Amino acid sequence: TAFQSILGDTKSKDSPKTLRDRIREGSKWQxxxxxxxxxxxxxxxxxxxxxxxxxxxxxxxxxPVFHHYFLDKSWSAPTWFQRRLAFTRSVASTSMAGFIVGLGDRHTSNTLLIEDSSEILNIDLGIVFDQGRLLS
Known part of the structure; x- marks a missing residue:
């Protein structure tokens, strides 16, 4: 099923937490x-x-095990680099935008990883404009 967002339809998505847990399940490192x-x-x-x-x-x-995601999803070195760069840039831009608008409650379950591009998308925008400060 497609995830509806302001940006449009995103067909392949998962939270980084879900991906991390899936990678760790059979991992010799965990x-x-x-x-x-x-x-x-x-x-x-x-x-x-x-x-x-x-x-x-x-x-x-x-x-750390998340880097295995990029290795598994990339079929060549340029693809790996492109995905890693897209991930890094999207994390940086969403972090800056979130800080500017006072977006709180950010954790790996409140983001989606768009598998087609490896970009991060913020979801669960309930605590915005510093509303988290009102919680006690």
Whole structure:
């Protein structure tokens, strides 16, 4: 099904979080699931320093996997470069535009990755013009 947006129809789309999770499922690089890590962290009453130490320890055991998306979707070096550049530019431009209009609540579930071009599209624009500051 097509995703309707202001920009028009986008047939192939997924959130970066969904893609990351799909890549991690069979990955030899992912030692612990996100659920496992969160459950382990809930068991402890950390102060800020301990949280940072714990985070750094987890990061040593976790390797990035999102770059596999670009390798899998590219059939040549120029295509890989074009997709990576489109992704980087779209993240930069949506970040700047979001900052200017006060778009809050940005995370990987609030963006779509357009698979045809590897560009990012912001969705869930409910917290805009600094409305997030009104939440308590």
């Amino acid at each position: 030692k612990y699931s996100n659920h496992y890590i969160l459950e382990e962290l809930k068991k402890w009453d950390f102060n800020s320093r301990q949280r940072m130490e714990c985070f750094k320890g987890i990061m040593k055991e976790t390797e």
